Amino acid sequence: MTDAKKDFWDRVEDVQAGMLGLTSDGKLVPMSPNVRKAPDGNIWFIAAAGEDIVNDTADAAKDARFVVADAKSGLYANIEGKLAHVNDKEVLDEIWNAVASAWFEDDKQDPDIRLLCFTPDRSATWFTTTSGAKFFYEVAKANMTDTQPDTGYRADLTF
Template sequence: MTDLQNEFWDRIEDVRTAMLGIKGQGRLVAMSPRVDDDLPGHVWFITAKGTDLAKGTANGPCDAQLVIASDSEGLYADIDGTLSHSADREALDETWSFVADAWFEGGKADPDVQLLRFTPRSAELSVTTTSSLSFFYEMAKAQMAGEKPDLGAQGVVTF
C-alpha cells in the first residue's frame, strides 16, 4: 500500500461528511462515511431502504463516486468505486453510531435500515497539513529558501 493510500485510510476515519452517488444518476448526496480496521478496504454507509442510493443498488452493485473535502482532516478526494447492499450484521454492528441511531426508531433492528458498502477502485487524492502553525511554517521556510512549500501530497491511487 502506498503512503498516500495509508494517509487516505488514516484520515477518512474522522471524516464526518462526504458526498456519495451512483454514476449516471447525476447527483451526489451528503452521507456519513464509516470505516473500521476490522473491515478493511471498504467505506460503509447506513441509509434507509427508500433512499435513491438504496433503491439504485437494489438490483446489484453499481459504479459509484465518493467525494471528500475535509479541511479538518486535510483530505480531499474524488474516488471511483462500487456501491452495493450489504447484509453483513458484523459490519452493521461495527459501523453503527449515535448518529445512525438518531435516524432509526428501532435502532439497528429497524426494518428500514440498509447498510451500503463502497469499495474504492481508484482516486485522485490530496492530503494536506491540518495545522495552521505548520502551514505558516512551511510558507515562511519556502519563502526564505526560494522554494515551493511542502504542504502535503497529491496523486492518483489504485486500491
C-alpha cells in the first residue's frame, strides 16, 4: 500500500508551478510552491507587495485553493486549505532560491517581498508515473491484454 500523504509531500517538492487563489473570488494566479527541508505541513510562496492575493490575506487567513498539474513530478491535485500572509525571515531564508531572486531587484532584502503560507486541509490527488518508458510500456501492455494501464493512482487526502 502506498503512503499517499508521503508521496504527496515528496512530489510537491518537485513542482515548479501551480495556480493559487482565494476560493472567495475564483481567480487563480501562477505561483511557485516551496516546501521546507523539515516539512511543516505547509506550502510556502514568495510573492510581491501589491498583488491582490497578498493584499487579500494581509489581515487574516483566507480559504484558498492550489491547483497542480505537473507531469515532471507526476502530481495532479486540487488542494484546498487556508492561505495567510506571514512574516518569517527564517522561512524566507530557507526557501529563497534563484527563481525568486530573479523577480526582486534587491534580492532577499527587497522590501516588496511577501511570504504566503498555504496550509492544506484536503486534496483530490492523482499520482502518475514520471517515467515515459513505463507509461508507454503500460499502454502497450494494456492494448495487448485488453486491460487498463497501470499509470498511477488517485487519493483523497485529509491533512
